[in-house]
Amino acid sequence: MSETQISIEGLKRVFPASEDDGDFTVFEDVWFKVNKGEFVCLIGHSGCGKTTLLNILAGLDKASAGSVIVDGEEVDGPSLNRAVVFQSHALMPWMTAMNNIAFAVTSKWPNLSREKLRAHCQKYIDLVRLTGSESKKPSQLSGGMKQRVGIARAMAIEPKIMLLDEPFSALDALTRGSLQDELLSICRETVQTVFMITHDIDEALLLADRIVLMTNGPGARVLEIVENTMPRDRTRHDMHKHAHYYPLRNHLIDFLVERSAKFQERISAPDYDPRKPKVVRPGVVAPRTLDADADEVATAATSQARA
């Protein structure tokens, strides 16, 4: 489990100068690792270069400095080992759901027989519970169903790593919830390494083993890494009853509301090392409030986080 699969080392992305502006550094000196089988979420405000970072990981964009090492090799362009689920699903509208997945599958295994191809695609359509909608075009599918196809397409090529770029942000809360549950169960079954971008705190808490917090741009960095101290078999329905839920959640809200913008003082502190972002485990060091009264837990956690 602790074997490193993705190592991001000193990553920096500069967008070239526009006419009256200087060079624009989106993020710099970004270091963190993702272990094999781990689910890591990246949280940050818009404009901190989350999508740019994911594109570099996917090989669609090039870093200005630093590198991404995957399984001991430097990323130099896209690869079938890293599947991407795009924010806007990016399905081809002229292909049926089945053919969208088949397009990906034949890209990985070009010599598959017709029957094997169908069976393989069907397996993933069933996995994301789209059985019966195989021959529908994306325009005939709802937003949630489209994103399911997007996830099925990414999983169908059996990648070593899945990269998800805010996959559920365009969906309504109910659809989002059920898709999160499904993604969670799929990932637990397949022990998949996943790197996901989100700005939804509950989503990160439900799905992620570790949550990377990025400061605001320009010049964004990794502020710290939050370890999810809740048990791995948590569900959307019982997660909030866990004693660590509110300390974790408050810590993240605190970060998004205040600390992400006031990062200068934090990263100029002498103990800040961009290569080893501080790992925090909210909840664990806090006095265990076993009382189920949520308000009390929240108050305790907030005072803990502010201390």
Add this chain to the structure above:
Amino acid sequence: MSRSNHIRALLLSIVLLLAFGAIWQIAVSMGGSGSAADMDPEYAALMGATAKGQSALPGPLTVLAQIWDHVIDPFYDAGPNDKGIGIQLAYSIARVLVGFGIAVIVAVPLGFVIGMSPLFYRALDPFIQIMKPVSPLAWMPLALYTIKDSIVSSVFVIFICAIWPMLVNTAFGVASVRKEWLNVSKTLEVGTLRTALRVILPAAAPTIMTGMRISVSIAWLVIVAAEMLVGGTGIGYFVWNEWNNLSITNVIAAIFFIGLIGMVLDLILGRLSRLVAYAE
């Protein structure tokens, strides 16, 4: 609701047609222009029967009868100056299809290259901008001089007028393929050719088809004029020949057939574009 609207539209069309026919008939029977009174006597003598108070402009019923004559016997061939309208139309359609077909073969791949490469786009843009507004008939003397064959020249003129809308539309369609589809293709390590055929072509197909539709319409407009110039065969030559015969009836009948074929060509391409259309 929509069905009754259809019927009402159809009724209105028929009413408009009848009204137009009636006005036409009244205008013609009142003598119209070209009556003997204000004619040069010599010209009147030359015109013979027509000059004797009767207009050369036929009424709608005469034209209808003439059209019917063409419809029941479209393919007769009584020498170079007297062929059925079906044969003439077939010549014109064949020229348009050959010229248009060659234009498709050239414009679509070239448009692909231009659309995919910003370098080519910039480099070829001045040529396209200058060539596009040139009337295709301006090429005719050059074509006749270099090719020396009048039929091939008219096909060339069709080619040159049909190429621009398709080239511009293909380049535009290819250049504006959504980046995310290309990114999907990249992350799946799909090769250039497969990306072009499976992603870019279907994505740009509706735009390309629009270009084809414009091209075929322009080609059909131009073929009439081109055939008037080169002569020999074709519907354009037919019109010019009947003008020389002063058979206005046949000229009007020909106008009707030209419009009809143009509509059919457009309908066919409209159907084809529906096949490649997709909803996002």
